[in-house]
Amino acid sequence: MSKEFLLGNEAIARGLLESGVDVATGYPGTPSSEILAALTPVAAERGFHIEWSVNEKVAMEVAIGASWAGARSVVTMKHVGLNVAADPFMTLSHTGVVGGMIVLVADDPFCHSSQNEQDSRMYAKFAKIPCLDPCSPREAKDMIAYAYELSEKYQTPVMFRPTTRVSHGKSDVTVGELPEGKRPVKFTKDVERFVVLPKHTRALLKKLNAKQEAISKELLSSPWNRLDLKPGAKLGVIASGVSSKYVEEALTAIDVPVSSLKIGAYPVDPLLITRLAESVDRVLVIEELMPLVEEQVRMYVDDVAGKMTGEVPHEGEFDTLLVSNIIRKLLKLPAIEVRAPPAGIELPMRPPAMCPGCPHRATFYALKSVFKEDAIFASDIGCYTLGTQMGAVDTCICMGASITVASGLSFAGVPNKVACTIGDSTFLHTGIPGLMNAVYNKADITVVILDNRTTAMTGHQQHPALGETITGEPTTEVSLEQMVKACGVEHMQVVNPFDLETTKAAFKSAYEAEGVKVIIARQPCIITAKRIGIKRKQYEVIPDLCEGCRRCVKFGCPAMEFKDGKAVTNDQCAGCGICADLCQFGAIKIRSR
Amino acid sequence: MFDLIIVGVGGQGAILASDIIGKAAVAEGLPVTGAETHGMAQRGGAVENHVRIGSRYGSMIPAGGADCMMSMEPLEALRFAKYLKPQGIAIVNTERIVPVTVYSGKTPYPELNEILGALKGVCKEVKAEDYTALARKAGAVQALNVVMIGAVSKYLPLKEETLKQVIAKSVPPKTVAVNLKAFDLGRDA
Numbered sequence: 176m177s178k179e180f181l182l183g184n185e186a187i188a189r190g191l192l193e194s195g196v197d198v199a200t201g202y203p204g205t206p207s208s209e210i211l212a213a214l215t216p217v218a219a220e221r222g223f224h225i226e227w228s229v230n231e232k233v234a235m236e237v238a239i240g241a242s243w244a245g246a247r248s249v250v251t252m253k254h255v256g257l258n259v260a261a262d263p264f265m266t267l268s269h270t271g272v273v274g275g276m277i278v279l280v281a282d283d284p285f286c287h288s289s290q291n292e293q294d295s296r297m298y299a300k301f302a303k304i305p306c307l308d309p310c311s312p313r314e315a316k317d318m319i320a321y322a323y324e325l326s327e328k329y330q331t332p333v334m335f336r337p338t339t340r341v342s343h344g345k346s347d348v349t350v351g352e353l354p355e356g357k358r359p360v361k362f363t364k365d366v367e368r369f370v371v372l373p374k375h376t377r378a379l380l381k382k383l384n385a386k387q388e389a390i391s392k393e394l395l396s397s398p399w400n401r402l403d404l405k406p407g408a409k410l411g412v413i414a415s416g417v418s419s420k421y422v423e424e425a426l427t428a429i430d431v432p433v434s435s436l437k438i439g440a441y442p443v444d445p446l447l448i449t450r451l452a453e454s455v456d457r458v459l460v461i462e463e464l465m466p467l468v469e470e471q472v473r474m475y476v477d478d479v480a481g482k483m484t485g486e487v488p489h490e491g492e493f494d495t496l497l498v499s500n501i502i503r504k505l506l507k508l509p510a511i512e513v514r515a516p517p518a519g520i521e522l523p524m525r526p527p528a529m530c531p532g533c534p535h536r537a538t539f540y541a542l543k544s545v546f547k548e549d550a551i552f553a554s555d556i557g558c559y560t561l562g563t564q565m566g567a568v569d570t571c572i573c574m575g576a577s578i579t580v581a582s583g584l585s586f587a588g589v590p591n592k593v594a595c596t597i598g599d600s601t602f603l604h605t606g607i608p609g610l611m612n613a614v615y616n617k618a619d620i621t622v623v624i625l626d627n628r629t630t631a632m633t634g635h636q637q638h639p640a641l642g643e644t645i646t647g648e649p650t651t652e653v654s655l656e657q658m659v660k661a662c663g664v665e666h667m668q669v670v671n672p673f674d675l676e677t678t679k680a681a682f683k684s685a686y687e688a689e690g691v692k693v694i695i696a697r698q699p700c701i702i703t704a705k706r707i708g709i710k711r712k713q714y715e716v717i718p719d720l721c722e723g724c725r726r727c728v729k730f731g732c733p734a735m736e737f738k739d740g741k742a743v744t745n746d747q748c749a750g751c752g753i754c755a756d757l758c759q760f761g762a763i764k765i766r767s768r
Numbered sequence: 769m770f771d772l773i774i775v776g777v778g779g780q781g782a783i784l785a786s787d788i789i790g791k792a793a794v795a796e797g798l799p800v801t802g803a804e805t806h807g808m809a810q811r812g813g814a815v816e817n818h819v820r821i822g823s824r825y826g827s828m829i830p831a832g833g834a835d836c837m838m839s840m841e842p843l844e845a846l847r848f849a850k851y852l853k854p855q856g857i858a859i860v861n862t863e864r865i866v867p868v869t870v871y872s873g874k875t876p877y878p879e880l881n882e883i884l885g886a887l888k889g890v891c892k893e894v895k896a897e898d899y900t901a902l903a904r905k906a907g908a909v910q911a912l913n914v915v916m917i918g919a920v921s922k923y924l925p926l927k928e929e930t931l932k933q934v935i936a937k938s939v940p941p942k943t944v945a946v947n948l949k950a951f952d953l954g955r956d957a
């Protein structure tokens with residue numbers, strides 16, 4: 176036993192190792208990605224299978240197969256990943272599991288890196304499976320062992336739902352021993368359970384419903400739901416997951432006694448709620464995202480403060496200050512002042528931007544210069560969504576929705592040209608059915624596959640078109656070209672976006688042709704390029720030649736600044752050289768040093 | 769309890785900085801919690817990392833609660849000033865990273881004097897240096913994060929030796945000498 180300073184996701188990974196995980200799958204997504212990343216270096220030595228799956232549905236089903244063979248499995252994803260994997264997930268509760276199975280879904284209140292706020296606890300309730308909601312990295316590690324035991328005891332998948340502040344929180348965590356030996360696996364045929372014909376599934380649903388109460392009672396004695404009754408308390412605060420930590424800190428600065436109920440496991444047994452409610456005059460429920468606990472509490476208690484009465488925000492993420500002031504208001508104590516920002520200075524925003532030397536910027540530039548403002552640019556999710564800053568991204572709703580939304584625009588009969596952009600990882604994730612559909616149903620669109628040879632946005636993970644698995648082991652490389660051809664596309668061209676003229680020419684011929692045209696813009700992400708040892712020289716602006724036209728500055732590269740009427744490159748230059756191609760005066764050259 | 773907020777721009781190495789300080793706290797047997805910025809903002813956005821030494825609470829420092837701010841970029845010091853305690857101290861790198869919005873939009877980058885003046889109205893002490901220049905002097909601009917650990921180390925409830933040991937273990941082996949020099953330059957500045 177020793178202590179380590181671990182990221183929440185690393186603590187979870189450690190918990191999985193200590194529980195002897197046999198099969199770990201997932202698709203990257205913030206804030207969940209570091210879990211598999213932390214497991215990878217020890218996978219070979221510990222002898223378990225680990226993979227980046229093609230998408231979340233695939234990942235879920237692989238984990239199900241493993242569990243049905245008696246292995247302990249885990250599937251990791253971000254909240255929206257569960258939408259993709261919802262189909263197997265919703266029926267898995269019926270068939271149940273054999274080896275323990277954890278469905279790890281990380282939620283992102285405030286959408287730090289997400290397209291929406293979604294409460295995965297709702298999915299657990301929807302599927303009628305237990306859900307664990309850790310309040311800290313420490314608790315997260317300890318909960319994993321419990322999750323597997325619970326899963327095996329009730330033959331149910333268990334949802335494990337950290338939020339951003341747990342997954343990307345850090346703390347000292349006590350690490351324990353790793354188990355010895357390999358778990359025996361064996362698939363025992365049971366058609367009535369593993370084949371969900373209507374007759375079978377009706378019986379399975381009865382069984383699923385019958386075990387709900389036992390699970391709720393089991394969780395009653397778990398350490399994750401804790402009632403703390405204070406003598407003389409008039410207010411009782413119920414807080415779930417990470418919010419319970421904010422309540423704990425807020426109460427240290429309040430002298431009045433306040434009782435509390437910390438929730439870390441669902442379904443919550445009504446007994447806990449009624450015991451708290453009977454001992455106080457008023458109950459306050461604090462939880463991020465949806466009022467899941469609050470709705471339940473309202474079934475048993477009359478005077479409840481929460482989201483539904485306007486005391487607690489419906490959106491975003493909470494913190495100690497916000498929680499303190501909600502509690503203080505109910506106790507009629509003065510609010511803690513939020514410090515006002517220093518007055519009188521307007522701060523320029525600093526939104527994330529594509530890196531200096533990002534190949535996407537070059538592709539967008541070429542695309543826009545051929546298709547012009549009037550075209551409609553459907554897009555997808557990845558680093559390239561930041562192409563909004565170049566006016567080259569007009570739509571983005573979820574992964575895989577670029578080709579399909581573009582098709583819809585085309586079928587609706589818009590008079591504009593329609594082009595769309597999709598990353599390599601996203602194309603493999605959910606883009607292929609859309610491409611097949613576009614060809615099949617005769618859309619008139621240009622599809623640009625931004626093949627930067629990685630899944631960049633989420634931290635540069637491997638995918639099937641790279642010829643390398645999660646552990647770096649060589650494997651068969653899926654060819655994007657062959658995939659595109661197999662979907663029935665005839666007009667296809669592969670270009671290097673750093674070769675601006677050829678890229679523009681390819682877009683021009685796509686612009687002029689009819690039907691589904693695919694351009695694969697292939698150039699490694701600048702971060703990947705550095706890692707694999709591609710070295711490029713930096714560029715500089717020769718002041719005497721610069722006319723101050725700002726053409727290069729408008730390209731939007733963070734390495735290009737504008738001072739005293741002239742452009743000037745800074746130290747961030749990655750050497751893609753596009754700005755040199757743009758300059759009409761030949762003022763940008765490789766740095767002479 | 770000592771609350772430190774580390775702010776800067778995605779890509780400057782704020783995560784390694786908070787990791788080193790957190791590990792040093794664990795090495796000294798102190799409880800510690802913290803929060804990191806991962807994901808989208810790492811692409812050149814504003815980032816904030818929290819380190820709470822001696823804490824058993826949540827990972828984030830409440831506004832008005834930070835004993836110390838380590839800011840790797842001047843503008844970001846001001847953006848996150850709400851975290852500072854009135855008795856707190858801000859250690860600020862003066863080398864700017866100009867956001868692209870300054871060139872495309874209307875808001876200019878504020879003058880350094882203005883930024884530091886405003887910060888002085890928020891906390892007790894502001895220490896501003898060109899720590900990037902010190903990193904270059906140590907041998908690598910990338911060592912800015914370690915230079916700044918050196919600068920804040922005088923205020924942290926942690927031993928200089930522990931921090932140095934953790935630095936030596938956390939940076940790439942080839943860069944240990946540069947980073948230890950960076951730490952010393954930052955501490956002596």
Ligand SMILES: Cc1ncc(C[n+]2csc(CCOP(=O)(O)OP(=O)(O)O)c2C)c(N)n1
Nearest residue numbers: 204256556557558598599600601630631632
């Ligand atoms: C269903 C779903 N899963 C995962 C994510 C997280 N995510 C955002 S972008 C992205 C992949 C981006 O890779 P790619 O398409 O290759 O573009 P790049 O970032 O490399 O430019 C992922 C996994 C998501 N938003 N939705």
Ligand code: SF4
Nearest residue numbers: 529530533558700701
């Ligand atoms: S990480 Fe790669 S793909 Fe993403 S913005 Fe930077 S260079 Fe572009």
